[in-house]
Amino acid sequence: DAGITQSPRHKVTETGTPVTLRCHQTENHRYMYWYRQDPGHGLRLIHYSYGVKDTDKGEVSDGYSVSRSKTEDFLLTLESATSSQTSVYFCAINDGEGTYSGYTFGSGTRLTVV
Amino acid sequence: DAKTTQPPSMDCAEGRAANLPCNHSTISGNEYVYWYRQIHSQGPQYIIHGLKNNETNEMASLIITEDRKSSTLILPHATLRDTAVYYCIVRVAGNNNDMRFGAGTRLTVKP
Numbered sequence: 001d002a003g004i005t006q007s008p009r010h011k012v013t014e015t016g017t018p019v020t021l022r023c024h025q026t027e028n029h030r031y032m033y034w035y036r037q038d039p040g041h042g043l044r045l046i047h048y049s050y051g052v053k054d055t056d057k058g059e060v061s062d063g064y065s066v067s068r069s070k071t072e073d074f075l076l077t078l079e080s081a082t083s084s085q086t087s088v089y090f091c092a093i094n095d096g097e098g099t100y101s102g103y104t105f106g107s108g109t110r111l112t113v114v
Numbered sequence: 115d116a117k118t119t120q121p122p123s124m125d126c127a128e129g130r131a132a133n134l135p136c137n138h139s140t141i142s143g144n145e146y147v148y149w150y151r152q153i154h155s156q157g158p159q160y161i162i163h164g165l166k167n168n169e170t171n172e173m174a175s176l177i178i179t180e181d182r183k184s185s186t187l188i189l190p191h192a193t194l195r196d197t198a199v200y201y202c203i204v205r206v207a208g209n210n211n212d213m214r215f216g217a218g219t220r221l222t223v224k225p
Binding site: 010030031033035042043044045050056058075088090092094096102103104105107108 | 150155156157159210
């Protein structure tokens with residue numbers, strides 16, 4: 001999607017290893033989000049950021065940490081990956097202005113933990 | 115944020131209008147109705163949003179009932195590329211900490 005990229009697009013990792021997913025935006029939006037999507041659960045918010053070094057937890061934050069040292073980058077880290085973290089991860093951005101406040105999503109990262 | 119209820123699936127013939135309903139009977143006065151769709155394996159895509167007036171853009175129309183307890187997303191001339199899961203979400207504009215996605219409606223457009 002224009003203005004937002006996720007990397008890597010696909011990753012296979014072993015249980016117990018650390019994994020970092022990157023979300024990069026060129027829109028200078030204030031808000032950034034990490035969601036995971038699993039069959040039967042829809043999209044669930046993991047963490048979000050409302051500015052550089054300002055982050056907060058979502059509904060499924062256990063086992064995940066995030067960092068935002070620059071406006072354009074939002075990193076999601078699995079400190080010790082587990083099979084339950086096999087999922088598709090989506091990043092989203094939002095400028096937070098006005099009534100629109102709609103989100104723009106990235107193309108997703110498919111993570112498999114074996 | 116208020117909850118929404120959508121039918122799990124719907125079919126539509128190609129070229130016909132697709133009317134996707136959403137019930138949000140507990141919506142508050144300052145909550146907007148947002149619609150997104152997700153085409154297989156892609157990230158969700160914003161379609162339209164509204165507060166109480168009907169809205170139209172190049173993708174769709176949004177009809178909100180006068181009591182605001184339900185709404186309908188209309189795709190006027192559905193194509194095969196409109197096959198997707200459609201999500202109806204209500205939230206306070208300016209509440210930027212979350213956009214909660216339910217199960218949505220899986221729309222299948224058939225030739």
